[in-house]
Amino acid sequence: MFDDLISLIRSLYGTDGKIALHEPRFGSYDKELVLHAIESTFVSSVGEYVNRFERELADYLGVKHAVVTVNGSAALHVALRLAGVVADSEVITQALTFVATANAIVYNGAFPVFLDVDRDRMGLSPDRVSQFLEENAERCENGVFNKKSGRKIAALMPMHTFGLPCRIEELCDIGRKWGIPVVEDAAEALGSICGGRHCGSFGQLGVLSFNGNKIITSGGGGAIVTNDDRVANLAKHLTTTAKVPHQWAFEHDMIGYNYRMPNLNAALACAQLQHLPAYLDDKRELAGIYQRFFAESGWADFFEEGPECTSNYWLNAIVLDSESQRDRFLEETNRVGIMTRPIWKLMNELKMYAGCRCDDLSNSGWLQDRVVNLPSGVRKHE
Template sequence: MTLSQIITERVQRVTGQSQVALHEPSFKGNELAYVKECIDTGWVSSVGSYVDRFERDLAEVTGVKHAVVVSNGTSGLQIALQLAGVQRGDEVIIPALSFVATANAVVHCGGTPHFVDTDETSLGMSVPALADHLAAITERRAGATVNRQTGQRIAAIVPMHTFGHPVDMPALIELAARFDIPVVEDAAESLGSRIGDRHTGTYGLCGMLSFNGNKIVTTGGGGAIITNDSGLAKRAKHLTTTAKQPHPWAFFHDEVAYNFRLPNLNAALGCAQLEQLSGFIAAKRELTQRYAEALKDVAGVSLFVERPGTHANYWLQTLILDSDVAHLRDEVLSHTNAAGQMTRPVWELLTTLPMYAECPTMKTPVAQDLARRIINLPSSPQLVQGVS
């Protein structure tokens, strides 16, 4: 059998299905009851008890003081960066290996993405590589950290926790403090992931979560800004709700703002989903063990697993091809998908996309290498029999 055939057979053995998606939502809790309550009471739009409850529940789950729910993760990251002080012309450090929304949010703020390399042990931003890069290209001018090559201020660092695997945040926070650059975490994929006992998204000034339909917890579409900064949370709420001043009937808005509100219907779905988060994560961790067992004797491949000291949500199961069989990636993708097992490559590197090809970047050899070797496997929690 070829490697593609072997991988397909082993994946089918784990999923037990002839047709399986990459990641499907699971609605086996109180979703219908909560959404029906919204419809029955008429509270379906951007104000309602489930919006408030979802924010409280998210704050409790992540261990922060405040959560502000928004329409999607991209809008949440845009506002978070704006509140971190990103202005037009500033540069923002982001990983080259990330979903396009990370870069798009920077541009929506008027900033320019500045790309850095990846760490093989986390699939996220490489702190050692970033340390060397900042030391080589930056200088202090008028109290700011400036890229001497472009003359632009470096206004923020945005790590992204790839597929739910935490970046080395303690080291990154220490590095960012040395260069006096705020950190905003793109935790879109890492709800439930932790470093020790601390949740991702809580290390920097603020973090962003996503609840898109393919995430571990979904509201259909939605996101959240999480933070311990009460002033920032208040400002985030104001900016994402059209900057309307509270009043029983008057419509007074005190600045240009955004309609990034999450409807009560979506928040109701999120509350029901969040009640099942621990079960979803347990199922995904069990799925990891099943894949590991099924693939352990397959030469040329390895299943990516969490770093010591971290607890990943394993949002997407990740197969890494050895370098000497990397040229077979597309063959594996074609064979598995033809067999009904939906697999996907990692995103195209942001540095290769036409709108970002001219942005500042360090050399990214690790990201380039991983991009040709990563395959995401079917990862739905319900693939583990009996998941609730």
């Protein structure tokens, strides 16, 4: 049953050997900038490439500031803190996500509340968030509190799954209505657009990842993006050990973190950002081929971007009929060297999050049993 797809994937990647889910691509410009960073001796957390990448990334996204970090997890940790997430507060997020989203909440001493996703987008459902707030939240002088737990609801944290934009505008409307900040986990969504605006630029803060499996990579890396000057300054301060600028003195005025992106990684990031438009085109073409294949063969549904949205199609995803069909698919494709993966386990099913508050997760559970990713790496490169 899966033979036609296996042949298609082999023809797309032009190999009888192993095909990865998402391999990075590097060319001569990437090597040139990395070598230049090495020769400059500025390989750690200061250097021209850090400043250049922050400026170019902010310009690309249409935001005022980008503060780059060692990885997306560190960026999420600090972004939540800057949004006002403190110990014993709660953050509403989706149950169906990569574990880093939930971990960042706990790094801040806060409690995740796992709500359902929309079935068509796999992102936090605005309807479920509204319903949860109507039933559980009350406005007080110093914020919105969960009537049942007594904790402050400090942030909403939606995630754009596999680069497909979630209903971010509606979620921001809910955040505004209740006075709860939105921190957008756009780790997977660089280059995705919703209603003309870049994913990551909607919330009070947005977070990106440049891990080796992402659409562009700096080896390891992340970014906090914001339009707020004060928040951006504090993000930079906190991620650079809260050192007070001075030519030689070691003065630190807060407990900060050593989270800045090294210049060596930023050099690679600068080169990769130049490739992004070509990578996006290649991925769109690949997604179109998969979409037509599944429209014709009909044995699985391909995830398409929603109306008014442009996905970066970071990882292409399909929905199979059942859990057993999914398992057969994963076994057969991986046996012949084509890497495919199931979507994540729900957060509340991981042992460390087993006791967390969650609501009806019927869409998340349905998707968990059926969704798999197909090879999605960029094929064409210089």
